[in-house]
Amino acid sequence: MQVGLNHYLAVSALLFGLGLYGILTRRNAVAILMGIELMLNAANINLVAFNRYVAPGALAGHVFALIIITLAACEAAVGLALVLAVYRNLETIHVDEINVMKW
Amino acid sequence: MGELAAFIILAIVTLLPAVVVVTSRNLVRAAMSLIPSFLGVTGLFVLLQAEFVAGIQILIYAGAIAVLILFVIMLTQGGTGTALRQVNEQQLVGGLVAGALTIALLGLLLRTPWPLVGGTLPRSNVAAVGGAFLTNFILAFEISSLVLLVSLVGALVIARREQ
Numbered sequence: 001m002q003v004g005l006n007h008y009l010a011v012s013a014l015l016f017g018l019g020l021y022g023i024l025t026r027r028n029a030v031a032i033l034m035g036i037e038l039m040l041n042a043a044n045i046n047l048v049a050f051n052r053y054v055a056p057g058a059l060a061g062h063v064f065a066l067i068i069i070t071l072a073a074c075e076a077a078v079g080l081a082l083v084l085a086v087y088r089n090l091e092t093i094h095v096d097e098i099n100v101m102k103w
Numbered sequence: 104m105g106e107l108a109a110f111i112i113l114a115i116v117t118l119l120p121a122v123v124v125v126t127s128r129n130l131v132r133a134a135m136s137l138i139p140s141f142l143g144v145t146g147l148f149v150l151l152q153a154e155f156v157a158g159i160q161i162l163i164y165a166g167a168i169a170v171l172i173l174f175v176i177m178l179t180q181g182g183t184g185t186a187l188r189q190v191n192e193q194q195l196v197g198g199l200v201a202g203a204l205t206i207a208l209l210g211l212l213l214r215t216p217w218p219l220v221g222g223t224l225p226r227s228n229v230a231a232v233g234g235a236f237l238t239n240f241i242l243a244f245e246i247s248s249l250v251l252l253v254s255l256v257g258a259l260v261i262a263r264r265e266q
Contacts (some may be wrong), residue, residue: 009212017205022125024197056222074254080175081262
C-alpha cells in the first residue's frame, strides 16, 4: 500500500482537531498559543501535501508553507509579549479572569 | 512499504505529543511535548520531498518558538503552577465541538476526488524555492519581511516595562 494524499490529510485533520480542543478548553493564554501553533502546523502539512500530489511542478505550496511559518513566528512573538504585558499588569494569564478593558 | 512504515511512525510521533500538549496539567511538560510534535511534522515534510521547508521548520518551530514559549512559561510563574486548574468550564462542549469538526473535516477531505497528478518535484528543491520567492512570489516575500519587522518592533514595545 502506497502512502497517498489522503494519509497526510487525515493526519493534518487530527492535528487540527487537537489544536482546536486545546484552544477551546485551556485557561492559560500560553497554552492557547500552543494550540494555535498546532493548527498552523496542520495547515502547513496540507499545503505541502497538496503541492506534492496535486501540483508537483508548481512549488507554490512550499512557498506558502514558508510564509505561514514566518507569520507563525511573528504571531508567537507578539502574542507572548502581550501575555507578558498582561501578566505584569493583572498578575494572571488565565483568559477567563482577564475581563477588564480599562482600569 | 518502507515509506508506509516511516509515515505511520512519523504520524504517531506527531500526534501523541500533541495529545500531551493539549491535555497535560503541567505546562512545562506541554511545551516540551511541542518539540517532538514539530519534529514529527518535519519528518512528514521530508517524506513529502520538501527539504527546505523541513529545515526551516526545525530552525523556527523546534528551535525558536518552543524556546520562546518555555521562556514565557518560566516568566509567568503565577499562572502556570500544576496545582492550578488549567481547563475552563467548557471542557465537555469544547471536546464535542473539536471532535465534531475533526470528523467533518475527515469526511470532507477523504471523500473529495482530488485531481491527483503523477510526477515528481524538481530535483533541486531549495534552488527552485529560492527562485520562486524572488520571481513569482516577490510581493508576498517583501510583505512578509515587512510584517516581520513590524512584529519585532511591536513585540519590543509591548513587552517593555513601562517607566
